[in-house]
Amino acid sequence: MVSDTVQGPAPDTHTPVVFCWHMHQPDYRDHSTGEFLFPWVYLHCIKDYVDMAAHLEAHPEARAVVNFSPILLEQIEDYLVQIERWRHGGTVISDPVLAALVADTLPEPGSTAFLTLMDKCLRANPERIIGRFAAFQRLAELAEIYRSRPDIQRYLSRQFLADLVVWYHLGWIGETVRRSHPIIRSLQEKSHDYSLEDRRSLFDVIAELIAGIGPRYRHLADAGQVELAMNPWGHPIxxxxLDLQSVKETLPEAPLPQYSQYPGGQQRARWHLEEGKRVFNRFFCREPVGCWASEGALSQQTLALLGEQGFQWTASGDSVLHNSVKPVLEQKKLRAPPGIHRPYSFGDAPITVFFRDDGLSDLIGFSYADWHAKDAVGDLVHHMEKIVMNTGDQANRVISVILDGENAWEYFPENGYHFLDELYGVLADHPHLRLSTYQAVLAEPRCKPEHLPHLVAGSWIYGTFSTWIGDRDTNRAWDLLCEAKQHYDKAMDNGTLSTEQKVLASRQLGLCESSDWFWWFGDYNPAEVVRDFEHLYRRHLVNLYEAIGYQPPASLFQPLSQGGGAPARGGAMRPGHEA
Known part of the structure; x- marks a missing residue:
């Protein structure tokens, strides 16, 4: 929340500022075939996860929380395994876009496979990625002619596709790599007529970058620069x-699915946390202290479960705090709202909750991309300084900036390179602000959370669950999931599945329970992305039915949602407050 009134002198102590960067991609694999249907995991690896680590490495005094979803970590592992299998035995890589880099022969011009790969290699920001490079822009313009003139398609050469595949990956390469890696610089300077040897040298760079993700973040954590956190395994709400009715705490009139409760939800929520910790520990060789519950979605029941699982902190959006404070104020048990810039506890849940400053976080996500980096950082720091001036309870003050650590930078010049470099540089040397982590804040003896009797259920988006439930499309998706869960429960109990089959079925169910599919349903979102995600959701459900030996219902083959909107930032990010 941004304040404009400056009062009183600057304090003598440093106020902790915690940046919590959330890294998450849902499972893009069709587990019936093993194919990656979309390349977003490895593309974000070579662009955002690499860059975010490099900026912290360049500023040893900087600190941050980095939250990784376990299902993302598993997909990174899958790519590494496939890359090594290809190197040692020539096994085909199951992501068609990455596989094209090392393919001996690319699809024939005029073929469906040629057009499909061409379209996949143009799914990038048209201004910041494609338009930045003249050679990539020329290829994109040629592709438009190709689409509009089927009669000339056969006359294009495979070289067009080879160059497009190379430029697609060069465009997605992280800025810190682009500025320093000799192979990347050499390929950019060549600009066209790439050989198979060129493509494979680029593949080697990509493999090196993906392989470095785990070790780099582990090293940053060992050095005390980064606190690594997690969310539940499959990113469910x-x-x-736990309780579908919890939506009513903030939206009492919201229509609900036909199923009034998700069957066995308590057990499933616990499974996501336990499975998530297992994957996190394997990847990072440590136990997580904090859990950014998927989409900052919390309830009093959720806090109890997180505490039971041993987590010491979690976080959400400031609207959740406002909703939780309101009844206490109405009962005159508080003289004034205690504010968002401090830790909290609720009821008897043994866990501390921090709250996202939506104003500050959304400035990064939705405003600063078009600003000069120095001006943007200066404005952000100025707002933080005013918060320090205007906030009492100096000992407990903490400023939380929580947002997507990957999609935001696509809209900044050069993947946010100048903004992030300036941000860490300024804050690492600020006289009254101190970059920190939630684990470090909790370890300070002066940290005494404000106690409130009850947390009103909600998420960081608007303080409600309206993004994932309550309209026609999302409710229908919940009904399909609940129906599948009932068949799953019967199959798990009737003795027909082996232990291994039960494990695989449980994981497949976990994919279906992800929040990501529900996020994209509805007319608000772009039609192309809605089509991708609702197809993937239905594919995961079909695979679940096959895993438990049931015939998928015909309703699963009917599209759920069409989209057609044009939201800011393509719908991948949303502001914390409604306009």
Missing amino acids: VPLL
Whole structure:
């Protein structure tokens, strides 16, 4: 929340500023075939996860929390395994876009496979990625002619596609790599007529970058620069698994699915946390202290479950705090709202909750991309300084900036290079602000959370669950999931599945329980992306039915949602407050 009134002198102590960067991609694999249907995991690896680590490495005094979803970590592992299998035995890589880099022969011009790969290699920001490079822009313009003139398609050469595949990956390469890696610089300077040897040298760079993700973040954590956190394994909305009726705490009139509760939700929520910790520990060789519950979705039940699982902190959006404070104020048990810039506890849940400053976080996500980096950082720091001036309870003050650590930078010049470099540089040397982590804040003896009797259920988006439940499309998706869960429960109990089959079925169910599919349903979102995600959701459900030996219902083959909107930032990010 941004304040404009400056009062009183600057304090003598440093106020902790915690940046919590959330890294998450849902499972893009069709587990019936093993194919990656979309390349977003490895593309974000070579662009955002690499860059975010490099900026912290360049500023040893900087600190941040980095939250990784376990299902993302598993997909990174899958890519590494496939890359090594290809190197040692020539096994085909199951992501068609990455596989094209090392393919001996690319699809024939005029073929469906040629057009499909061409379209996949143009799914990038048209201004910041494609338009930045003249050679990539020329290829994109040629592709438009190709689409509009089927009669000339056969006359294009495979070289066009080879160059397009190379430029697609060069465009997605992280800025810190682009500025320093000799192979990347050499390929950019060549600009066209790439050989198979060129493509494979680029593949080697990509493999090196993906392989470095785990070790680099582990090293940053060992050095005390980064606190690594997690969310539940498949990124479900935990409060809705526990109680679909919790949506009524903020939206009492919201229509609900035909199923009034998700069957066995308590057990499933616990499974996501336990499975998530297992994957996190394997990847990072440590136990997580904090859990950014998927989409900052919390309820009093969720806090109890997180505490039971041993987590010491979690976080959400400031609207959740406002909703939780309101009844206490109405009962005159508080003289004034205690504010968002401090830790909290709720009821008897043994866990500390921090709250996202939506104003500050959304400035990064939605405003600063078009600003000069120095001006943007200066404005952000100025707002933080005013918060320090105007906030009492100096000992407990903490400023939380929580947002997507990957999609935001696509809209900044050069993947946010100048902004992030300036941000860490300024804050690492500020006289009254101190970059920190939630684990470090909790370890300070002066940290005494404000106690409130009850947390009102909600998420960081608007303080409600309206993004994932309550309209026609999302409710229908919940009904399909609940129906599948009932068949799953019968199959798990009737003795027909082996232990291994049960494990695989449980994981497949976990994919279906992800929040990501529900996020994209509805007319608000772009039609192309809605089509991708609702197809993937239905594919995961079909695979679940096959895993438990049931015939998928015909309703699963009917599209759920069409989209057609044009939201800011393509719908991948949303502001914390409604306009």
